Amino acid sequence: MRFAASWLCALQFVAGIALAQTPSAIYEPEHGQPGKDVVWVPTPEIMVDTMIDLAKVTADDYVIDLGSGDGRLVIAAAKRGARALGMEYDDNLVRYSMRSAEQQGVADKAQFVKADIFASDFSQATVLTLFLLPDMNLRLRPQFLAMKPGTRIVANYFGIGDWSSDTAVRLPETEKCGNYCVAYLWIVPANVTGVWHMPQGELTLTQSHQYFKGSLRTGSGTAQLQGRVSGDALNFIVDGVSYHGRVSGDVIEGTVGNEGASVGWTARRKPK
Ligand SMILES: C[S@@+](CC[C@H](N)C(=O)[O-])C[C@H]1O[C@@H](n2cnc3c(N)ncnc32)[C@H](O)[C@@H]1O
Known part of the structure; x- marks a missing residue:
């Protein structure tokens, strides 16, 4: 009887592993999958580094990515030693990002929350990263301008209305960066009016x-x-x-x- 019970346990254990490894149980995001206000398209990896470099992210920073997708910008910032937070509306992407941060050894610095960026407070960030549509950037502009002077905002490809960027970096559209290969940097100015x-x-x-x-x-x-x-x-x-x-x-x-x-x-x- 004891023998049968231990076999049953072993079988359950093996079945558990098999289930965890079934392809249908492993979520993988798909390019262009729907999102609340914009679909998920990831920033090309080479642009992730370009954006983090452009913002001069250091261990003193608190980086927030608005609409963090699979978490790549947040994880890259955490690898530079910064505290970083991803705000993402899609539950699956939030869980996926948490798992990636864990696997890449930065879960202590890279955190993720399910949140609607239009109903969230991100004012404590010292660096904001964005890859959102132009109308979304424009809608968020009053909050950007109300942030602490000196806050760096770095965006992939799309601008913030008529707010001209302080710097921009354009990478050639090659194999490494197919599309969306321009990074812009804005430094939040003090209000002097x-x-x-x-x-x-x-x-x-x-x-x-x-x-x-x-x-x-x-x-x-x-x-x-x-x-x-x-x-x-x-x-x-x-x-x-x-x-x-x-x-x-x-x-x-x-x-x-x-x-x-x-x-x-x-x-x-x-x-x-
Ligand atoms: C173009 S993707 C960019 C992903 C990531 N920031 C990157 O650069 O790789 C935009 C992301 O915003 C998310 N999103 C759309 N509307 C949102 C909202 N209102 N609040 C939070 N996330 C949102 C989408 O689910 C998607 O993951």
Whole structure:
């Protein structure tokens, strides 16, 4: 009787292994399979590295991939030592990604959640990765622009409306990268719109993404200016004099003057 029971156990064990290895039990995603707002098409492996390089991902980063598919961008970021999270609506893809992260030894750093990216908070990321349709990127743009200045957003192939990228890398469409071979990088700019008081006068700025224009009104007149914000760093020139500064909320602090003869300046934004 004991003999029969142990045989039964052994048979159950073997049957268990066989079932786990039946092809129908192993889920494999298919290119072009339906997704909630966009189908699953993976970023080519060579572009995954290009995107991670372009964003300069390090172990200090928290990377979130919006619509993470089979998890490849998240796993690649984790292999660079970053903490990384994939937000994906499809349950099967979430489980598949978790398994891949486990198999590739990065499950402690690469995590995945079933989530609708349009109903999720991803504001804590220091790097966002995207391979979404243009209308999806555009819909998410207000959230992107509200992220901490300096956050890097890197997208495969599709842009974010009229927000021009800070850098782009185009790979030749060869065997290694058949389609979707352009990576774009945006650095979230600080918001500088408004009227700022500074010792030299009153600075009025309007902004379109990383570019701004405006005027500086002083006792001796009003000068027009234009400049650029990269993360929290702002630069402009008025009447041949260079201003550099760092924006922190409603304060800008920096230096004014040309090389060798610069002094500090501070500006405070006027409450609306
Ligand atoms: C083009 S694939 C990109 C996959 C992956 N990021 C990559 O680059 O390889 C887009 C992914 O977004 C997922 N997706 C579509 N709509 C979504 C939504 N509203 N929330 C979360 N994921 C979504 C799809 O299931 C698909 O896996």
